[in-house]
Amino acid sequence: MKDSALFTRLLSYLRPYWKIATLALVSLIIATVAELFIPVLLQSAIDEDLYPQYDALTVPSERNAEDILRKIENAGRTSQQKMYNLGSHILIPRKDVELLAGWGDFSLAPDLSDGDQILRQVIPITLSEETEEIIELYGLQTIGTVSDNRGILLEALESLPEEAVTLLRRQDHINLRSKVFLLLGLLVINLLFTFGQVYFTAKSGQYVMKDLRIQLFSHVTKQRLGALQTIPVGTLVSRVTNDVETINELFTSVLTSLLKDISLMVGVVTTLLLMDRELGLITIATLPPVLVLTLLFRRKARSAYRNVRHWVSEVTRFLSEHIAGMSVIHAFVQEQWARSIFNKKNNSLLGANLSEMYVFSVFRPSVDFLSTLSTGASIFFGALLFLNGMVSLGILVAFVNLVGRFYQPVMDMSEKFTILQSALSGGERVFSFLDQKDEIQDSGTPINPSGIAGAIRFENVCFSYKPDEPVLKNLSFSVSPGQRIAVVGHTGAGKTTIANLMTRMWDIDSGTIWLDGVPLQNYQLSSLRRAIQPIQQDISLFNDTIRNNLLLGNTVDDATLWNILETVQAKDFIERLPHGLDTVLSEGATNLSTGQRQLLAFGRILVQDPRVIILDEATANIDSETELRIQQALNSLLQNRTSILIAHRLSTIKDADHILVLAKGSIAEEGTHESLLNQKGLYSNLYKLQFKE
Structure with a gap:
C-alpha cells in the first residue's frame, strides 16, 4: 500500500506533461497490438495455408450436410477457412463445430454429438485449365460445398511431383506471400511505435526529473538555516543528485519496460483466451507460484535497498565533508585516521550491496525456474489437446509463441525489480525530505x-x-x-x-x-x-x-x-x-x-x-x-x-x-x-x- 501511494505520487508529476504521456500510451497500445498479432498471423498461416485441419463429422445424409453448411455460413462464422461436403461427412474448422454445437434449436445436434470426429487436412484449390489438367492426369478427387469451394485431401498430394503440388497450391503461396508482407509491416509498426513509446516515456521522465530537481532546490532555499544545519551537506547533495537519478531510472528504464510488460502480459492472456479458452486457463493457472515468490521477496528487497541508499548517502556525505576539509586533515597529519573511517563506511556499503545481491541471487533464478516449469507444463497440456484433436497445429504453435512472450515480461520485470526498488527507495527519501517543512513564513507585503x-x-x-x-x-x-x-x-x-x-x-x-x-x-x-x-x-x-x-x-x-x-x-x-x-x-x-x-x-x-x-x-x-x-x-x-x-x-x-x-x-x-x-x-x-x- 505504501509503495502504491509512493508510485502514485511519482506519477502525479506527469500531470503537466499529459500530452507526451498520452502519446507514449498510444504508442504502447499500438506496439503491443502489433506484437500480439504476429503469433495470430502465424496461426492463420499454418491453419489456413500450410497445414489446414478440419474435423470430419458424420451426418445422416447428404441433404443434412448441405443444410448444416448453409446454416453455418449464415450464422457469423468465427473461422475464415473453407468448409467441405464429403457426403457422409462434413469437414468444418473446429471453431465452427463449437458454434454448431451451441445451437440449441438445431435438430441434427444430437446426431452430430454422436458422430465420428476425424481430423483431416484439406487443401483448397482454384479451378483453372492447368489445375483441371493435373486433376485429370493424376485422377484426383475433389470435394466441394454449396458455395462451390473446391479442395483436395492433403494425403492425396503426397505422391504427386513437386511441380504439380506447387501449381495446385498456388493460392496458398499467394496467401503466404501476402502474410509475409503483413508480418514485415507488423514488425515495422512494432519497431516505430516501440521507439515512440520509449522516446515519449523517457522525454516525460526527463521533464519530471527537471521539475523534481527544481522543487528540491527551491525547497532547500526556503528552509530555515536551523533546519538545514541539522542535515549534512553531503546528504542534501545526495538527495538532489543520487536519489533523483534513481527516480530518473524509474521513468527511463523501469516505467517504459513495466508498461510494455504489463500490457503484453494482459494482451497475451486475452489472446490465448480468445484463441482457445482451455489453453488460456492453463496459462493463468501457472501464474500463482511466480506471484507468491514476488510478494515473498518484495519486502526483503525493499529493506535491502533502504540500507544501500542509507550507506550511499553516508559515503557521499563523508567524501563531501572530508574532501572540502582536506587541508585540515593534512595540517593535523590525520590521513590514516580519515582513511580508516572511510574504510569502515565503505565496508558497510559493501555489506549492504552484498545483502541486496543475495536477495536477488535467490529471486532471479527462482523466477527463471518457475517460468521454465510453467512453460513446460503449458506446452505439455497444449500438446495433449493437440493429440486429442481439440486444437489445431497452428493454435499450438501460436500458443507456444505466446507463452514465450508471456514469460519474457515476467523475467524482464524481475530484472527491473532491482531498479524499481531502488527508485522507490530514492523516491521515499526525496519525498520524506520534501515533507519536512521548516520554512520562514513569508506573508508580508512587497515593497520598493x-x-x-x-x-x-x-x-x-x-x-x-x-x-x-x-x-x-x-x-x-x-x-x-x-x-x-x-x-x-x-x-x-x-x-x-x-x-x-x-x-x-x-x-x-x-x-x-x-x-x-x-x-x-x-x-x-x-x-x-x-x-x-x-x-x-x-x-x-x-x-x-x-x-x-x-x-x-x-x-x-x-x-x-x-x-x-x-x-x-x-x-x-x-x-x-x-x-x-x-x-x-x-x-x-x-x-x-x-x-x-x-x-x-x-x-x-x-x-x-x-x-x-x-x-x-x-x-x-x-x-x-x-x-x-x-x-x-x-x-x-x-x-x-x-x-x-x-x-x-x-x-x-x-x-x-x-x-x-x-x-x-x-x-x-x-x-x-x-x-x-x-x-x-x-x-x-x-x-x-x-x-x-
Missing part, C-alpha cells in the same frame, strides 16, 4: 527597497537556537536612518545573531524588530533582504566569472561596475587578472586571496544597493594594509545608509556613531568610543587587551 529609510528598533527581543539556551535576552536598542552603530562583545555574546535576525534567516522567539516603524514579519522576505544585506566574515563566491559573482542576476553596465570596484579598492587587482571581469573563480575562489575575496564582497553589496548594511566581522581576516584600504572605502560604502558593524577588532569601529557592548545576550554598555573608554568597564578592558602592546 529604495523607499526604506533604515530606522531599526529592537524591542524586548528574545531568541535561542536551542530550547532553554537563550542567546538574546530582552534585547532593546534603536538605530536612526543613516546612523552607523557598532556591536562588540566576547565570542558567543550574540553579535552575529543580530545580523541573522534582521535578515530573517531566523525568526525571533518573542519581542519585535521594527524597520521604519513596521515589524519585519510584515515585509515580503525578498523585499526585506534586498533592503538589508550583510557582509559576512566567511565570503561565499561561486565557481563563475567575477562579473556574475558581482551581479548575481542584476543588470549593471561595465562602466558602473568598474566605478563600484574602484570605490571598494578592488579595481586595480581585477585589471591585473588575465581576463578581468570575465576571470572564472575556482571553487571557493581559492585563486584569490582572503582580502581580495572580501573586497569583491563589498563590491557585490554596492551592486545590490541596500539601504541597511551589516558588516559581520567583515575585516577580521584582512591584513593591516588591506584594512586601511577598506577603511577608506567604507566612508563611500556606508554613506547615506544605515549600518551595523559587528567586529572583534575595535580599531575598525572607533568612528562609529554609537557602540553597543553585548554580554550574555544583553546590552552591558553603550555609548561612543571615548565615553566607553572613560567608563573603564567591559569595553575599556577589551580595548586594553587588544592594544596593550
